[in-house]
Amino acid sequence: MRDLLTAALGHAERGWHVFPLRPDDKRPAFPDHTAEDCAGRDPRCRSGHLGWEQRATTDPARIRRAWSRRPYGIGIACGPSGLVVVDLDVPKHPDDNPPPEWAGACDGWDVFGSLAARHGTPIDPFDGFGPDAGPRTGIEATYTVGTGSGGTHLYYRHPTTGPALRNTTGERGGLGWKVDTRAHGGYVVAAGSTVTGRPYAVALDYEPAPLPAWLAGLLAPVPRPARPAAAVSLPADRHGRYLAAAIRRQVAHLAAAPDGQRNHALFTSAVALGQLAAGAALTDDDVTAVLEPVALSIGLRPGEIARTIASGLRVGARQPRRLSSIQEAA
């Protein structure tokens, strides 16, 4: 337990935001419920559900308190830590073979190495480790963790410019076979933890290197055009102009929401427009048509978007706003 505390404090000292995982397990210890099951009973959820990403901390006092209680594993929330972690996995069983596109690859390392070579990055000597250590082309040495299952986590610094990177998954829209990435909305099991008795250990104790530009390019989300004005037809009179301005305001508010507050921003925008919907100036469908594309473009997931808009509309419906009263007051 001491070792876990020491490891957690060490990660926090590097500026990495840590949170407790269930002992010897990959799953977060807190919260013990999902956003949709949140009844506000957890004291930290009193003013809205607080997930592991928001709870992750670098505060030594909070870390000491948590890790003196139980031998929690250590999760690192990649987004707030400014990290992009490349997760190179190994086959799980003898029949776990690569798809034709990656024929001949033995593991995630092979796929990642050929991606690097394909993108013409300079060849850097890499003092690899593990059973097939050797020079890896195009991959700069960086902070590296060996995982419990024989995989590898390469830690990179998230670019300071450009879009926020999110998680990607192997062959499903990700980099390729056995190569996942974790960034905003993602976490990794940190060195010092164990999962089913198998340790995660630092393999190369370097500072995280900047994310290679070719990798940042491959991981950048495909921009989705946000054209909310086209989604709703408004009357051409002053009511219409008022509504258009109200919509633009909510869209701007949502688009500018910082990481960790995006779901909450979606909620408050849905409440604001939901009040107008309750006052019959818009329909609930209009509100969804306006907010959904913006929410997707900032990286929220379809399921959580639908739930959050629905709950915002419910709250907004309790306080309808009618255009006539608004304009008299203005």
Ligand SMILES: [Zn+2]
């Ligand atoms: Zn909650």
